[in-house]
Amino acid sequence: MVTLGHFLLFSGLLMAVGLYGVLTRRNLIAVLMSVEILLNAAALAFASAAAFREPHLFAGQIFALFIIVVAAAELSIGFAILLNVYRTHGAVTDDAISEMRG
Amino acid sequence: MSLTAFYALAAFTLVFAVFAVTTANMVRAAFSLAITFFLIAGLYLLLGSPALAAIQFMVNASAIPIMTLFIIMMTRSRSSGAPRTWQIAAGLLAAAAALVFFKGAVGHHDGQINPVSPELLGSNLLQAALLPFEVASVLLLLAMVGAIALARRRSG
Structure with a gap:
């Protein structure tokens, strides 16, 4: 049976992948794409927490x-x-944008 | 059955996400990102909220990769340079730290999914969450006008 722990752990893994991308990418477009992965991981965590607990005003889904x-x-x-x-x-x-380097 | 579906979706999502943040070819990264978001839409279906799955499919799996591909072509950045050594170290450290924070997540054993119908979600959005809903629409309008104003070619 799939539990809340499965989904939260998966969100954590996805967040780790996104963090790695934000810190290692050299192209700024790729950095923004990694930020997208981070935000999706957060949204999935909210939605899964809302789906497994007693829904109160569906706050988790609305947050997502x-x-x-x-x-x-x-x-x-x-x-x-x-x-x-x-x-x-x-x-x-x-x-390309390192003019402000000291 | 749902556990098998979850593991299959999760494994493929992680593989495509890792490929999207490591490949040097930006076009491949954008397509891989689209597949990642498409699979996350499948996870939303598994969570019993088809409304979120549809929104994820329309916005994150379709519109955003198209915008990303446009900007990749417009800025002629077909490839992303190899990361520096300290960047890889910092990235692995941050990923490990994130996983340490999520360590407690394994302990949640709630297994009962409460499905949310799109009707209920929509009526709730327009009653309890009406103010944030309107603020979000203003935010989207501002983002659209701001993006047009920023990206406009200056004359002269």
Whole structure:
């Protein structure tokens, strides 16, 4: 029988993968994609906790829904900023935007 | 039966997620991310909330990979450079720390899934969660206008 522990552990694994991607990716688009994985792991954790416990106003599912909304908004703004970075710096890697390095 | 489905979905999701964050080819990473989110939609179905599965399929598994592919083509970033050694060390450390935080998750043995019909979720969204719902719609509008304003080509 599949339990809440299965889903929470899977969310933790997915979150670990996303964290690894955020810290290791050199291309900023890939960093944003890893952030998407992180947000999806969080949404899945909320939805699974809500599904296995007694539902009170379906708060977990609604949280997951709002995480998806915020993720979409964050990604569109992030990509627009990266487009400007590409126009001014010619690339969207972490090396290209290192002027503020001391 | 549902345990088999869970293990199959979870294993494939993790494989595609790991591929999405490690492959050097950005286009392959974007497609792999789409498959990851598609499989997570399957997990939402397993959790008994078809509304969330449909939203996950439409937004995260379809719209976001398309946007990602567009931006990959527009910025000509077909490949992501190999990570530095300290980055790999920091990434593995952070992943291990996240797993330590989730160690307590194994202890939850609740096995009864309470399915949520889309009708109930929708009526609840428009009654108890009406204010956050409206704030979210304003946020999406702001994000759309902001993205257009930021990405617009400056004249002159």
